[in-house]
Amino acid sequence: MAYGGAMGYLPFREVIAEYLGAVRGVRCESSQILVTTGSQQGLQLSAQVLLDPKDRVCMEEPGYPGARQAFVTAGAQLIPVPVDDEGINVAELIRRGRNARAVYVTPSHQYPMGMTMSATRRMLLLNWAVRSGAWIIEDDYDSEYRFGSRPIASLQGLDTDARVIYIGTFSKVLFPALRLGYVVVPGDLVPAFSAARDAADIFSSTLYQAVLTDFIREGHFARHIRRMRMLYMDRRRTLVNAIQKELGDLIEVIGAEAGMHLVALLSRGINDVAVSRNAAQRGISAMPLSVCYSKPPARGGLILGYGGANAHQIHDGVGKLRMSVQEIA
């Protein structure tokens, strides 16, 4: 019940280090684990520790708005770098990212488009970071839920030069209101991250860390993941089928092989913000894809989460979405 250390509750950091080593191929000691209140805090602390105002930070385009927000708040200058079906385009990164201090990537499951970064790109990215002295901020937010293929090891595990800051969260694998995540901090940055956390809010709730430590140690966590993987696979299939049936002529589904969301690309000329607003009035939350771009994209879309909706809600929701898309089209 007393104050805890800024890096977190030691038994919890030990189980996280063990879990990440076994499941994500992350190479770290428990001393490198900083427990956070979710990845957003991991991003914010990384920005605070690693960046000076006006530093250049490369971002996947399209990319995660929460990361953009964290870097912009730290005064960084963002450089968008396009992604393709192998992840971030490293040739473009080399061209545009001269003097960049850091790059933000989601290699396991690109947010929002859903592809996995290829092995070649991973090696090229790590080489670029070493050559240019830049940091790689790896956001591994939902890698536990893959449906077609086995989980792919982290970029951090391939890094031999301590250039990768690995950020994870329990928001997706458990639930967001828990507000627990972690950063795997390169050894020599531990004092700086620890001081930044201490200055921000001192430490995360020990109670939740202790409960989750037991939950993981007693095997409930692994069982939960196995069970939820089946459930989400079902929900994903239900959503994809419902979209194809109801909206197949107006929407193309991409990125449905992992995680708890997919992207529904709209036919050219349909404004995704207008569709999203219309859907919200019908009680459907569908984030417009265009908010993930720094400039308006050629083709808009909707980011559809299916983790928290049962089959009935998915069918009902897609029916409402059809009305919104048709009305705006």
Ligand SMILES: Cc1ncc(COP(=O)(O)O)c(C=O)c1O
């Ligand atoms: C790319 C990405 N990173 C991180 C998160 C999770 O953030 P947090 O752990 O702060 O809840 C999300 C949630 O949607 C996300 O999409």
